[in-house]
Amino acid sequence: MKKRELPLLVLLALLPALLPAQTLCPHRNQVSGGYNFWVSTPKDYDSLQPPKPVILFLHGASLCGRNLDRVRRYGPLHAQAMGRQIDAVIIAPQNPGGAWKPDRVNRVVDWVFDHYRIDTSRFYVIGMSLGGYGTIDYTAAYPHRIAAAMALCGGGNPKSYCGLNDVPLWILHGTADRAVRVSQSQKVINAMARCGDSPRLRFTKLPGVNHGGLARAFYISETYDWLFQHRLDTPGRPVSTDCRITVERLRSAYKDIDRNANHIVVRSTPDKEALRPASAAAPSAADTMALAAGTAAADSLGLADSAAAPQPPAAKASTPQPKYHTIRSGDTLGALARRYHTTVAKLCRLNNMKETSILRVGRRLRVR
Numbered sequence: 001m002k003k004r005e006l007p008l009l010v011l012l013a014l015l016p017a018l019l020p021a022q023t024l025c026p027h028r029n030q031v032s033g034g035y036n037f038w039v040s041t042p043k044d045y046d047s048l049q050p051p052k053p054v055i056l057f058l059h060g061a062s063l064c065g066r067n068l069d070r071v072r073r074y075g076p077l078h079a080q081a082m083g084r085q086i087d088a089v090i091i092a093p094q095n096p097g098g099a100w101k102p103d104r105v106n107r108v109v110d111w112v113f114d115h116y117r118i119d120t121s122r123f124y125v126i127g128m129s130l131g132g133y134g135t136i137d138y139t140a141a142y143p144h145r146i147a148a149a150m151a152l153c154g155g156g157n158p159k160s161y162c163g164l165n166d167v168p169l170w171i172l173h174g175t176a177d178r179a180v181r182v183s184q185s186q187k188v189i190n191a192m193a194r195c196g197d198s199p200r201l202r203f204t205k206l207p208g209v210n211h212g213g214l215a216r217a218f219y220i221s222e223t224y225d226w227l228f229q230h231r232l233d234t235p236g237r238p239v240s241t242d243c244r245i246t247v248e249r250l251r252s253a254y255k256d257i258d259r260n261a262n263h264i265v266v267r268s269t270p271d272k273e274a275l276r277p278a279s280a281a282a283p284s285a286a287d288t289m290a291l292a293a294g295t296a297a298a299d300s301l302g303l304a305d306s307a308a309a310p311q312p313p314a315a316k317a318s319t320p321q322p323k324y325h326t327i328r329s330g331d332t333l334g335a336l337a338r339r340y341h342t343t344v345a346k347l348c349r350l351n352n353m354k355e356t357s358i359l360r361v362g363r364r365l366r367v368r
Contacts, residue, residue, distance in 0.1 A: 021265045022080060026068050034107035035093035036068055039116065040077055042087050053088040053122035053228060056109060058138070060129030061341030064097045075128070079219045082254070083261040086224055089118050097341070099157070100127075100134025102141035109145075121147065124227040128152040128214060129180060130341060136164065136188055143167045148230035148239075150223065152214045153177050155184030162195035164188070168230045168239035170202040172217065174209030178355065179343040181334060200239040206247050211343060216253035217245060323368040327359045340367040 022043045028036045045052060055076060063070045071092050072078055080086055093108050113120060125146055127135035132154015139149040140158035148168040158164075171189065173182040182205060192198045206214070217223050226243040325336060333344045333355060344355055350366045359365070 024077065024264055024266045028068065031107050031111045034104050034111065035095060036066070037091055037093035037108050038068060038071055038077060039112060040080065040090040040092070041116070042089070044087075045089070045117070051117050051119040053124065054112065054116075054118045054120075055086070055088045055090045055224075055227065056105070056123070056125045056138075057090060057092045058100055058105070058125070058127030058131030058134040059092070059095065060127075060131050062129075064095050064130070064341060066094070066096055068094055070094065074215050075218050076126070079257075081264060082219065083257045083259040084219055084221075085261060088122075088124075088224075088228075089116055095130070095134075100130065100137060102134075102138045102158075105134070105138050106142060120145070121232040122228070122230075123147055123232070124230070125149040126152070126218075126223070126227070127154065128218075129154060129211065132180070132185075133157065139167055139169065140164050145232070147232045148227050150217075150227065151185070151188075152217055153180050153185075153211055155180060156188045156191075160195075161188065161191035164192050165195055165198050165200065166237070168200045168237060170204070170226065170239075172204045172206060172214060172245060174206045174211065174213055176208050176210040176213075178334065178345070179211040179337055200237065202239060202241065204245060206245075206250070209247055209250065213250060216250040219253040219257065220245070220249055221256070222249065322366050324364045325367050327361050327363045327365055329361055331359055333359070336365065336367060342367060 023041045023045070025039050025041075026036070027039060030036075042052060057076050059071055059075060063073060071094050072081065075092065076084075076086055076090050077092050080090075089112070091108060091112050093105065109123075112118070123146055125135050125139055126149070127133075129152070132151040133156055134154075135149055135151040136154060136156030137158045139146050139151075140156065140161055140163045143163035143166040146167050148170075150170045150172070153173050154171075171185050173180075173185040175182055185203065189198070189201065189203055192201060222243045222245055226240055229240040229242065230237070323340070325331075325340070333347055337344045337347060347353075347365065347367065348355055348357075350368075
């Protein structure tokens with residue numbers, strides 16, 4: 001190799017570190033009475049740019065726990081790792097288990113609003129499955145601060161549904177969903193109707209799409225385009241009907257993603273710099289491998305899959321203790337799946353049974 005070739009090779013090696021980078025920062029035990037959470041800032045996030053919109057992502061039951069890395073397995077953070085450009089600050093809390101609590105979510109949101117440069121008139125909420133329930137519950141509790149919300153294959157249990165009518169809301173549900181039946185979304189819509197007119201509501205039923213299929217919505221541009229069309233300060237706050245999400249679009253979710261587009265810096269611990277515009281730095285080898293694993297895993301998601309989202313190879317961990325439920329009169333697989341934050345398909349696999357099997361009273365059913 002000629003000596004004059006060395007400077008060029010060095011420049012090529014350093015080039016990723018010189019490019020603007022998206023920054024991903026974990027916050028653990030940061031907010032009293034809140035959740036642990038990630039904050040992702042886009043590559044042009046700094047004091048010279050206008051404040052950014054902010055997206056709150058509420059995950060499903062499969063990502064619950066106390067390992068924040070699980071939250072990057074699907075959703076907006078994973079979509080960014082694959083190359084989807086999302087020009088917003090993203091808040092991605094982790095639920096340790098159970099239903100999302102609106103007041104705990106709101107403490108996290110307040111902290112981010114106080115510490116990051118964001119446009120509070122462009123605050124959006126999106127969630128799937130358990131996170132779909134969380135989206136409805138949080139939006140109903142704080143309709144005055146949310147510009148638009150999108151709930152995927154969920155339901156809702158707010159104290160009052162009436163506040164939902166004040167927010168541009170798009171509910172999507174697959175007709176083949178066996179984990180959370182489409183009737184759960186319909187119950188939300190019926191409750192909204194009892195409060196009066198719902199002119200800001202969109203409801204889309206996707207024929208033949210099961211529970212896992214809707215995870216692809218996080219990877220298509222239409223999802224974010226629709227959210228960004230709304231602002232809190234728009235007179236009348238009309239709902240946009242320009243964007244469409246179809247079965248065909250979900251099937252082609254990955255085709256228009258540039259997998260080499262995003263350079264992501266993952267900070268191992270939060271520090272003062274994480275709360276201010278950060279300079280670009282090269283990701284560690286471990287971070288690069290983690291993002292590559294996530295990208296490869298996303299290809300495994302299909303509309304026929306029952307899993308909620310693509311799952312990258314996980315680090316080996318101690319085997320959790322199995323948990324059982326004794327069947328009582330009136331129990332159904334769907335009800336048990338919701339109660340134990342799992343899916344009907346997983347219950348069937350754990351118990352070597354079919355979805356049509358009869359649940360006999362007194363039988364012990366493994367739920368985890």
